[in-house]
Amino acid sequence: MDKKRRKKKSLITQTYNTKKIDTLYTVSELITSSERCGIISKKHQFLPEYGIGNFQTHQFEGLSIIIFDVLFKQDLLIEGTLQDDFLEMSFLIEGEQIIKIEGVTDDLIYESQECYLLYLENIKGSISYHKRKRLKEIKIRMSMDFIKRHKLNDEYNIAEKYSLLKLQSHFLKPLCSKTQDILSEILTHKRKGLLKRLFLESKTLELIALKLETPPQNTKITSNLPTDNLVKKLYQVQHMISSDLSIQYSIHQLSREIGLNDFVLKKEFKILFRKTIFEFATELRMEKAKQLLLYSKKPIYEISELVGYKNSTHFTAAFKKIEGTTPKKYRSTLEN
Known part of the structure; x- marks a missing residue:
C-alpha cells in the first residue's frame, strides 16, 4: 500500500x-x-x-x-x-x-x-x-x-x-x-x-x-521515490535558490535540507527543469544582475554581493562569460 x-x-x-x-x-x-x-x-x-x-x-x-x-x-x-x-x-x-x-x-x-x-x-x-x-x-x-x-x-x-x-x-x-x-x-x-x-x-x-504557460514535455522522473513527493522536493530546491540569490548553496547543503542524496537531486532536477542546478542558479543571478545594472545606481561590487558572488572580480568574469561583455560596459551601453 x-x-x-x-x-x-x-x-x-x-x-x-x-x-x-x-x-x-x-x-x-x-x-x-x-x-x-x-x-x-x-x-x-x-x-x-x-x-x-x-x-x-x-x-x-x-x-x-x-x-x-x-x-x-x-x-x-x-x-x-x-x-x-x-x-x-x-x-x-x-x-x-x-x-x-x-x-x-x-x-x-x-x-x-x-x-x-x-x-x-x-x-x-x-x-x-x-x-x-x-x-x-x-x-x-x-x-x-x-x-x-x-x-x-x-x-x-x-x-x-x-x-x-x-x-x-x-x-x-x-x-x-x-x-x-x-x-x-x-x-x-x-x-x-x-x-x-x-x-x-x-x-x-x-x-x-x-x-x-506550456509545461515541460517528456518529463519523466526516474527515481524509485514516490513521484509526487520527489517533485515537491525539487520545487523546494528551486524556491530555496531563487528566494535569496545572495546565498550560494552547495549541492550537499541543498540535498541535506530536503532529504535527498546528492546524486538523486542533481539527476532529477535536470530531468524536471531541463537544466542543472548550477545553470538554473547562474541564469537567475545574471537576470537579476542585469535588472540591477539597468534600473539601479548600485555600484558593481554591491550588485555582485546581491547576486551571490564574494567579490566583483568573480562576478565580472562570470557575467562576461555568459553575456559577452563586462557589467560596466553593459551598463554604459544601456545608458547611451
Missing part, C-alpha cells in the same frame, strides 16, 4: 467524530467589513472552540479572493453543491485537505505546497479539514464575466482544458518559485482602495499566466 493510500485510510478512520458544517462561516464570526472603490473586504475570526485564526475575503467585478490562516481545534467536514460556473485557483501554502467530488472516483489528498487551476460547474462534494493542522491557503474564484472580460476562454479554451471532469485527479501541481513569490506579495501587501483592487487583479492575472 503506497504512502497516500495508507494516509487516506488513516484519515478516513477519524471521520466518526468530525463536525459537519455547511460553510466555514458557520464556525466563525465577522469582525471587520469595508467597501471602497468597489472592492468589498471582510474578515472572519473562527470561534474559539473550532480554531485559532481567521479568513479574509476580497470581492469585486467577478473576482473573489479568500485567504485562510487558522489552526483547527476540531475535525471539520464541509458538504455542499456549487451551482455557479467559475474558474478556481487554490494555493495550499500549508495544511492538508481531503476532497471528495461527485463523479471523480478517488478522494483527493491536497497537501502543503500544492496548487490547482480548475473550471468548475455544478459541483457536488465535500472538503475535510483536520484538527491540529494549520491551514494557510489562498483561494481565487473567477466568474464567467471575469473569464470573458480577459478573453481566457477565447484564447485558451480554459473551460474545457481545465474542466474538473476532464482532468479528474490529475490537477494537483507543486508550487513553483515564481508562484510562491507572488503569493508572498499578496499576503504581505498593505494597499487600500483602488490600489488594492488593481494589485489583486494584476496578481491574479500573473498567477493565471504562470498556469497557462
